[in-house]
Amino acid sequence: TPCPSCRAAAFCSLPPPPHTPCPSCRAAAFCSPACSAASHPRLLCAALSSGLAAAPEAHQEPLLFLLSAYSLQEPSLSAILSLSSAPQGPSPSQQQDAASLHAAVASVAPPHMLPAGFSPDLTAALLSKDRTNSFSILEPYRPDVPLELRKARCCAVYPRASLLNHDCLPNACHFDYADRPGPGNTDIVVRALHGITEGKEVCISYFAANWRYADRQCRLLEDYGFRCECDRCQIESKWKF
Structure with a gap:
């Protein structure tokens, strides 16, 4: 999803330089020709x-x-x-949203620019993949803003990083460098937190690792459709308060 400040996802540094409107649609503005080429396909325009x-x-x-x-x-x-x-499939409200969004795409997109497989089922499938596999690119860190109040400026799906599974005791974490100017600032970088034994799965946490057991399980069930049974959760599920 493009960054709401410039529709250029992470290609633009913050604070952004002066933007140049797209000469075709005039509805989107970019900080550079490279930004426009990377974030503004003909169908979207x-x-x-x-x-x-x-x-x-x-x-x-x-x-x-x-x-x-x-x-x-x-x-x-x-x-x-x-x-x-998500293993449980879309909810009735999500199915209704998918149908509405498919109709909206069909109403604004030239038919000859849409792929041959364009259909309500494909639209619903894409939305499902986005819900369960996208990474939030957060606003820049500010010492005066609590970490839990940082908002997502945009979201992105990555062919490899989106394959990473969750663990409440992760052995890796991910970083983005959206505010670094130049090529590569849309990349997700995954780094090991400690030595990982050969053959062991590399896992990240889908949220802050210091959340309580009940909060973690609620978030995973609501957003990803599963309950975590990692080593940490098996221990903490037996705690009594």
């Missing part, structure tokens, strides 16, 4: 020209994701679809 900005605010981010995903060439689109989804 055409949709913005057709009134995408008039969509309800709650639909803006998922529509931007869908249009960006439908702009991908193979094998990138298949790589997203190969990621896991």
